[in-house]
Amino acid sequence: MNRLNHEGAGPAPAGIRTPAPTGGVPALPWSRRRFMGVSGLALCDLLGRQSCGAAGSGTSPGPGNLDPHFPARAKRMIFILLDGGLSQVDSYDYKPRLQKEHGKPLPASIRSPRFTFAQRGHIIGSPFQWSQWGESGWWASNLFPKVNGGWIDKLCFLHSLHHENEDHITAMSMLHTGVPREVRPALGNWLLYGLGSDNGNLPGYVDLTPKDGRTSPSGFLPSSFAGTPILKPSKRGGALKWDNLAAGFGAQREHLDFIRAVNEEHDPLLAELRNRELAFRMQSVAPDIMNLQKESQAPRDLYGIGGDHTDEFGRTLLLARRFTESGVRFVTATHSTSRYGNLWDQHAGLEKGHRGNAQAVDQPIAALLHDLEARGLLEDTLVLCGSEFGRTPSRELFDGQMGRSDDGRDHNPHGFTMWMCGGGTRGGYHHGATDDYGYHAVKDRVSIHDLHATILHLLGIDHERLTFHHSGRDYRLTDVFGKVVREIIA
Numbered sequence: 001m002n003r004l005n006h007e008g009a010g011p012a013p014a015g016i017r018t019p020a021p022t023g024g025v026p027a028l029p030w031s032r033r034r035f036m037g038v039s040g041l042a043l044c045d046l047l048g049r050q051s052c053g054a055a056g057s058g059t060s061p062g063p064g065n066l067d068p069h070f071p072a073r074a075k076r077m078i079f080i081l082l083d084g085g086l087s088q089v090d091s092y093d094y095k096p097r098l099q100k101e102h103g104k105p106l107p108a109s110i111r112s113p114r115f116t117f118a119q120r121g122h123i124i125g126s127p128f129q130w131s132q133w134g135e136s137g138w139w140a141s142n143l144f145p146k147v148n149g150g151w152i153d154k155l156c157f158l159h160s161l162h163h164e165n166e167d168h169i170t171a172m173s174m175l176h177t178g179v180p181r182e183v184r185p186a187l188g189n190w191l192l193y194g195l196g197s198d199n200g201n202l203p204g205y206v207d208l209t210p211k212d213g214r215t216s217p218s219g220f221l222p223s224s225f226a227g228t229p230i231l232k233p234s235k236r237g238g239a240l241k242w243d244n245l246a247a248g249f250g251a252q253r254e255h256l257d258f259i260r261a262v263n264e265e266h267d268p269l270l271a272e273l274r275n276r277e278l279a280f281r282m283q284s285v286a287p288d289i290m291n292l293q294k295e296s297q298a299p300r301d302l303y304g305i306g307g308d309h310t311d312e313f314g315r316t317l318l319l320a321r322r323f324t325e326s327g328v329r330f331v332t333a334t335h336s337t338s339r340y341g342n343l344w345d346q347h348a349g350l351e352k353g354h355r356g357n358a359q360a361v362d363q364p365i366a367a368l369l370h371d372l373e374a375r376g377l378l379e380d381t382l383v384l385c386g387s388e389f390g391r392t393p394s395r396e397l398f399d400g401q402m403g404r405s406d407d408g409r410d411h412n413p414h415g416f417t418m419w420m421c422g423g424g425t426r427g428g429y430h431h432g433a434t435d436d437y438g439y440h441a442v443k444d445r446v447s448i449h450d451l452h453a454t455i456l457h458l459l460g461i462d463h464e465r466l467t468f469h470h471s472g473r474d475y476r477l478t479d480v481f482g483k484v485v486r487e488i489i490a
Contacts, residue, residue, distance in 0.1 A: 068460025073424020160432025
């Protein structure tokens with residue numbers, strides 16, 4: 001792995017240098033005496049006693065200054081996370097056999113080797129209407145009529161995703177970080193570490209409406225590569241939940257100067273200083289981005305802002321567009337609240353729950369795709385939409401008795417669907433397949449490591465070369481696994 005040379009003039013270490021801002025409050029000047037205070041080797045020790053740069057880059061990762069390994073198809077990414085588990089067999093993975101065998105037991109050959117909550121009961125046919133959409137005539141349910149009606153021929157589907165984690169916590173960890181239980185950097189952290197941000201006054205990684213108000217930690221990467229959580233947008237346009245944004249500019253300037261002075265003797269405050277400086281600069285830019293009243297009525301109507309069902313997620317996705325348009329590299333937009341049950345996790349009442357949740361997100365998602373395309377951003381913006389896993393083709397059986405209801409499905413990580421759009425992906429393409437019941441991925445299987453490798457590739461990063469030295473070895477997002485799914489690349 002290439003090591004960075006911090007001797008003499010040259011770029012500052014990753015996660016420490018303050019970039020020249022694009023406007024607003026000027027960045028503080030960083031002299032080598034005041035900024036470093038120690039040698040380059042000591043500074044690397046400070047940042048977790050690890051390497052400060054990406055392997056093979058020869059350049060310090062930092063806001064906007066690291067060239068991709070090869071020409072990128074996408075410059076930025078929006079991840080629409082449907083928290084809880086969207087049912088693939090009720091949305092985009094058409095399985096007519098479920099209708100034909102409704103009420104029958106699952107064949108023993110496809111039973112899961114373990115159960116999340118209960119044994120698998122009888123087969124449940126999809127309660128939704130299915131029809132062929134678009135010029136391609138792809139079969140899809142009526143859950144997402146606006147997305148399907150305008151975009152199904154431009155979406156790139158992965159129907160064979162799989163992993164082995166059947167509970168939400170480990171599945172979410174797997175989806176974000178590539179490991180189920182260990183705290184490691186997430187996809188957004190790695191992208192920020194490798195590519196930096198295009199706006200020095202904004203974070204490179206923004207997490208909109210994260211569940212429980214928390215975002216993925218940066219793991220063993222320096223904290224300067226952490227995601228910035230922004231909580232539920234209000235009807236006033238949303239508000240940044242950053243503790244020191246309440247203070248005035250003068251008070252913050254005094255606070256930062258104090259931290260700088262103390263930092264000359266106490267090096268562990270470097271990360272704190274970096275984060276505080278970013279928060280300070282955000283005040284000149286972020287409130288303007290968060291003020292959705294600056295949008296004309298047409299885009300607000302497009303996203304469903306003001307609608308009974310669509311207001312909240314419409315605001316979330318409009319913010320996602322505004323942040324990415326302003327230079328944020330990676331945005332996660334999580335649908336993590338629901339009036340229709342436990343998110344997308346319908347162990348009971350699937351038809352009501354899934355239909356209500358879809359009603360809340362269908363128009364905003366279609367609006368986001370339309371908005372990005374109209375602004376010329378979709379071509380180089382990768383949009384990913386899906387859940388941490390799918391759902392079983394059968395109901396649950398508790399101790400041989402009826403499950404919680406006759407129309408609920410259990411967790412299923414063994415075969416599920418996600419879709420991509422823009423960012424160099426093939427529109428109207430369907431990759432992989434599950435078995436006749438939609439249970440297990442059986443054709444052109446795609447692991448989470450494969451998904452991560454493909455995303456990094458689309459953003460110009462070789463997943464085998466983006467590494468960070470930690471605990472005696474070089475780590476990467478895909479660990480020792482992963483291959484690029486080249487079939488989905490346009």
